[in-house]
Amino acid sequence: MSLISRRSDRTRVIVCIDFDYFYAQCEEIRNPSLRGRPIVVCVFSGRTGDSGVVSTSNYIARNYGVKSGIPIKVARSKLADRGDAIFLPMDIKFYAAKSEEAMSVIRGFGDKYEYVGLDECFIDVTDSTNADFEQAKQLSMTIKSSVFQKTGLTCSLGVAPNKLVAKIASDFQKPDGLTVVPRQEVENFLSRLRVDKIPGVGPKTTKKLFAMGMETFGQLSCCDPFRLVEEFGRTSGICLYNASKGIDNELVTESGQTQQIGKIITLKKDASRSTEMYDDLQRLCRLVVDLATERQVAFKTIGVLLILHDLENITRSKTLKVHCTNYNELYSVAKSILDEAMDWSTDDAVSAKLRVRRLGVKLTDLKNNSGQNTISDFIGST
DNA sequence: GCCACGCCTCGTC
DNA sequence: TTACGGACGAGGCGTGGC
Structure with a gap:
């Protein structure tokens, strides 16, 4: 039995586009006077004045340790020294409209387009760039400037032979970044990254992998895949092993409706x-x-x-x-x-x-x- | 023994 | 020191039909 997927023979060129600190950036665009201040976009539960969690924050707030998922009260205490910090409730309708504005620009550049969420999408540009990464780089810069011109949004792009590596690359330089990883550089690019850069690997899986002595992609790729299957189950184990080698054969496809x-x-x-x-x-x-x-x-x-x-x-x-x-x-x-x-x-x-x-x-x-x-x-x- | 299905928990974003 | 939303999908386990 073989657990390992083969690398797809056809070179593809995939771009992952990720809007920077999206909800908080939308708030900056709506109200430019907020720029330069820590902005925290919150989900207020309504139970007490400050009950709830942080949805996202801009980079100024992140420098104070304010990140998504932490309680609003914790965020307030971290920003206690910043009297100019602003805490805003989510306005999902506004963010959705802003997202659609940007997505409609992006759709025009790809052979195929896949919506992932309000702040993220993939396009396949294999045909329009003749599978050439240099052309893809130029195209990506055009996408960035077009999105900024039409919407005021900055975004970070990753260009790679598949969705997995494109996603990791888009996260590599933020904000307003562009990272290109041609096929022959995938292994080198990944080898020293930490395993928590794998999409879908959160704190629990990271902790387990660290305990197994695997902190980097390089270490993970040397692991016996059967051991990973034993520890994480067949599907997750195989996914982890393939991810460590930058293997991902999933195509860019229009995603369907949610299942629940x-x-x-x-x-x-x-x-x-x-x-x-x-x-x-x-x-x-x-x-x-x-x-x-x-x-x-x-x-x-x-x-x-x-x-x-x-x-x-x-x-x-x-x-x-x-x-x-x-x-x-x-x-x-x-x-x-x-x-x-x-x-x-x-x-x-x-x-x-x-x-x-x-x-x-x-x-x-x-x-x-x-x-x-x-x-x-x-x-x-x- | 295999498979499909229902149910529930876990984990991530 | 603690504080704590909302949405979704994956996968494991038990059960019953064949």
Whole structure:
């Protein structure tokens, strides 16, 4: 059995475009007087004035250790000496509009385009550059200046023979960077980088790899792939090994719709009984069913997510017999899942632990509905 | 024994 | 010292049908 993918024979030229500190940069563009000040874009949970986490920050704030994911209170204390620091709530509609402006410029340059997120995309420029990295470099500089001219946004670009290395290269020089890694330089470029530069490798995997004595791509590429499979499972193990050698045969493709629709909220105060959450649950069901209607999809599996006061997660779900688009059925099933989840233990010690901080509803097993109702909708609605 | 499916947790962005 | 959102996908495990 061979675990290792072969390098694709055809040389491709892929560009990864990543907008710098995107949400915070959008805020600078909207209000140029903020430039030069630490900007922190936050997700306020609404529970208390400063409850929530940092979504992103500009480089001035990052110099003070303010990065995405940290609690807003921590960010405030880190920036205590900077009286000019500004904390703003996310305005996703504005960022989405700005992103679309930039993406429409970028789409015009690629043979193929793949949207990854509001701040990131790939284009395949193999044909338009005759697979020549020097031409790709020139094209990338044109893309950077066009995006800046049309939107005011700066971005960092990585040019490489595949998506994996292009992504790593785009992250190599930031902000406003351009890194070109031709095929023959891939191994050398990667060898001394730390393993946490591999997309998808976060703190937990990094810690595990470090404990195994693998801190760099070079060290990882010398590892027995069977050992990686043993430690991380077949799929992840093979991915890690191939990544360490810069192998990635995934094509640039128009990505499809998401495979789930979910909403999660933070409760105004912790709840220990399901009845205390019925109002919030109704609100969540209404939100997700509206999103499903908007996207013209029906759902078959309904999930309820509970995050407890100690941030431990509990998820429970139920799969319906047939796909559904109906709010009443959704709420009724979600309510029964919630009731069961809250009553699952008669052990007082366990029940006492069930102080729910956040509540979520998730729809999966989605199917294109295009306005057609199912029998269950008919039954549910009559 | 194999496979598909349902359910749940983990991990990342 | 601590503080703590929201969204999504991957994958492991158990179960039941064949």
